[in-house]
Structures are given as C-alpha cells and as structure tokens.
Amino acid sequence: MTTAPQPKPEPAAQYDVAGIMGAIYSDGITGFKEAFSREWVAQLGEDLTGLYQQALARPSGAVGRGTNRHYVEIHPEDIRGFVELVGNPWIHAVCEAVLGPQYQFVEIGFDVPNPGARDQPWHRDFPATAQTLVERRLNSLAFNLTTVDVEPDMGPFEIAPGTQWDDPSSYDHGMFPPTSLYGRYQARSQLKMPRMGDVSVRSALTIHRGTANQSNKPRPVLVLGVDAPGAGNHEKHDFQMTRRFYDSLPASLREHLLCRLVDQLEPVVQGHTIEGLMMGDA
Numbered sequence: 001m002t003t004a005p006q007p008k009p010e011p012a013a014q015y016d017v018a019g020i021m022g023a024i025y026s027d028g029i030t031g032f033k034e035a036f037s038r039e040w041v042a043q044l045g046e047d048l049t050g051l052y053q054q055a056l057a058r059p060s061g062a063v064g065r066g067t068n069r070h071y072v073e074i075h076p077e078d079i080r081g082f083v084e085l086v087g088n089p090w091i092h093a094v095c096e097a098v099l100g101p102q103y104q105f106v107e108i109g110f111d112v113p114n115p116g117a118r119d120q121p122w123h124r125d126f127p128a129t130a131q132t133l134v135e136r137r138l139n140s141l142a143f144n145l146t147t148v149d150v151e152p153d154m155g156p157f158e159i160a161p162g163t164q165w166d167d168p169s170s171y172d173h174g175m176f177p178p179t180s181l182y183g184r185y186q187a188r189s190q191l192k193m194p195r196m197g198d199v200s201v202r203s204a205l206t207i208h209r210g211t212a213n214q215s216n217k218p219r220p221v222l223v224l225g226v227d228a229p230g231a232g233n234h235e236k237h238d239f240q241m242t243r244r245f246y247d248s249l250p251a252s253l254r255e256h257l258l259c260r261l262v263d264q265l266e267p268v269v270q271g272h273t274i275e276g277l278m279m280g281d282a
Ligand SMILES: O=C(O)CCC(=O)C(=O)O
Pocket: 065, 071, 111, 113, 120, 125, 156, 157, 208, 209, 210, 211, 221, 274, 277
C-alpha cells in the first residue's frame, strides 16, 4: 500500500507563533537549538574565515567594532549555504510571525570578536523609530549563528532582556545608554553560550554587547538582518547579488530579498558603521 505524500506543514502549524511573538516582544530574544548540522556550520565557518581575510586586506573591507573586533558585510553568494540558511523553516516561521508575510532579508554579514577584544559599551544596533516608540511594534529582526561552540572565556554575547522597550531619550545617538543605566542591564544580564548549529533571533533594539574575549580563539558569528516592509534598514546595507545568482533562486525566496542586482559583484562599501563602537570599548 502506498501512502499519500504529506502536505508540507505551514509554519504556523509547525511552530508556536504565539510563543515566538511572546519571546520577541517580552525578552527581545529567542533561539532554536540544532537548527543546522555541525557539518553545515563548519562549512560556513570556512567561508567566513576566507571572507574575513579578504576583507582585512581591502581598504574599509571590515568595520571596527572596538579593540580586536570587526564587522564585515558580505554578499549572499559568497557563502555556500545561503539558500539553506534563508530557507530554514524556523527562520521563515519567526520572520512571518513577527514581521508578517512580506518580510524582507536586507543584510548578511558577520562579527568577529578576536582574542583581546574587550567589553563593548551596552548598545542598540540602531535607534528605535516611531513604530517602536509610539506604535509599540518591532519591525526588524537580527538572526545570529555562531560558527564555533562558545565557551565562557570567548567573550560571549550578553543581552539585557526586555530592554527593547526602554526609553532612549538619554542615550547617545539614540543607541548608547549612559553608564548610569548599566546597573539595570547588569541586573538582567544573560550571557549566551550557543553551540554550532544553534540560531538565535533578537530585536536589534534589545540592549546588548559583546564581552571581553579572554581566550586564544576568535568567536565569529553570522548576522542575518530582516525587515518588515517599510522598516528602512536596507538603506544601511548593500545587500547585493548577481542577476545570475538571483535567477537561480526559487521564486518563493526571491520575494523575500530586498537586494541590489548587479552583473558582477562589487566590494561592499561597509555602511553599517556604529560610531560609538568604532571609537572604543566600555
Ligand atoms: O559580539 C557579538 O556577538 C555582538 C557584537 C555587537 O553587538 C556589535 O558589534 O554590534
């Protein structure tokens, strides 16, 4: 007897939409363990290592984010696993739950806190807009994938849950709270120790920082930025791909790409500089 093929479950049925929305709107961060295989992540790690070397060799290829730390924006087709990454059903479900069915990928890059990196100042990645401050809506998300198993001495990512709703009127550039507020973040602090294959997602407005890397190993982490329509974060980035690569992608993915199409890839002019992080550490 043959069995009829099962219909692909809709993300809403497969994942707990209310749970995902609840986490992003309450803690401002959530995650999914073992979303990718360790082999897939090892391949991503190899790709990022090569891209980091190329970026360091190019003028303005890597943006400073404090002592011994960089951010590098890359082209989707520079990594072998881009289609699996953005096609991941949990990532899709989170985007659809929080940002709606017309969500758009607008950024791909990676952070590298190297040995000797110090505590960053607590910060947001960009200032909150009226959609959050007045309408109380979160219209963008940042997914993070570590390419290494994070140990406590490797400068884990630290976050203060719930602070995506904090009033930024005393913040420098709308992103850097005064040190008088640091006790609030310290009291809520969670240090994240993901393993290869785990994915987290957060509002970039939830106050966070990279901590001091006291090990002898870098801690590269991929960043995937996603917007609801109209959020406008694409203006800070150069999400660029060749027409050939774009045409090779499934239509169901193309509709979620807010990108610039080119004949030949151009070096990304790093737009997402965070001045307060380039200037120094905490
Ligand atoms: O160290 C990390 O994982 C995040 C660093 C960070 O928040 C930044 O450079 O903006």
